[in-house]
Amino acid sequence: MGPVSRIQGGSLSRPVAVAITGGIGAGKTEALNAFARHGAATISSDDIVHRLLRDDDEVRAALLERFGTGILDDAGQIDRAAISRIVFDDREALAWLEALLHPRVVGEYLAWREALADLPDPPAVSATEVPLLYEVGGDERFDVVVVITAPEELRRERARVSTPEQRESRLIPDEEKAARADFSYVNDGSRGQLDEFVADTLRALEATQPA
Numbered sequence: 001m002g003p004v005s006r007i008q009g010g011s012l013s014r015p016v017a018v019a020i021t022g023g024i025g026a027g028k029t030e031a032l033n034a035f036a037r038h039g040a041a042t043i044s045s046d047d048i049v050h051r052l053l054r055d056d057d058e059v060r061a062a063l064l065e066r067f068g069t070g071i072l073d074d075a076g077q078i079d080r081a082a083i084s085r086i087v088f089d090d091r092e093a094l095a096w097l098e099a100l101l102h103p104r105v106v107g108e109y110l111a112w113r114e115a116l117a118d119l120p121d122p123p124a125v126s127a128t129e130v131p132l133l134y135e136v137g138g139d140e141r142f143d144v145v146v147v148i149t150a151p152e153e154l155r156r157e158r159a160r161v162s163t164p165e166q167r168e169s170r171l172i173p174d175e176e177k178a179a180r181a182d183f184s185y186v187n188d189g190s191r192g193q194l195d196e197f198v199a200d201t202l203r204a205l206e207a208t209q210p211a
Helices: 028-037 045-055 057-067 080-087 091-117 152-159 174-180 191-207
Strands: 016-022 041-044 125-129 144-149 183-186
Touching: 016 028, 016 174, 028 041, 028 125, 028 144, 028 191, 041 045, 041 091, 045 057, 045 080, 045 091, 045 125, 057 080, 057 091, 080 091, 091 125, 144 174, 183 191
Parallel strands: 016 125, 016 144, 041 125, 144 183
Antiparallel strands: none
8 A cells, every 4th residue: 555645845954753653563663674775864762762771770770669670681681571571461560661761762862863963964864663652742753754554463463462452452543543644554565565655755755855
């Protein structure tokens, strides 16, 4: 399926900030990789979280105080899987974790975007994978939103979980996300078709910028 766009014309003096979002197993990471192949600067909010868990002393101390040393792996590092198991069915713990990490993730993303703008030859587009974009109101920080969706059965197969909808019970439905997005794509074909969608999307974005 080709891109569905609601983007308005305009121009920016910095890279166009694109958010890529969608449900579990939809193919957000593959879309992000396609943006990178076509010349966009890319970053994943999950990668930022990994770095925070590994390198941020304040985050480490807060997690140990809240959850105890059982969240450490054999090397003494924060075990993300252990944290995931704790917060999976504990909404209070999940809310606490998101309150701890979310402002730091946003800060790192904005610093990265500003650094791109300061480059002598900045990229035309920056793309960021943000799984909970609409749920946390993050779309306000981006110029363009790209929503990647896929049929539920295919998402289950990709995510290798029996019931992805259980993990997404608090999320906004894909149909609403797609309606709110600037571009949307049903990712039920080949990787090449996804790549073609991304290329078409980038061409549409470039057409809105001054030559």
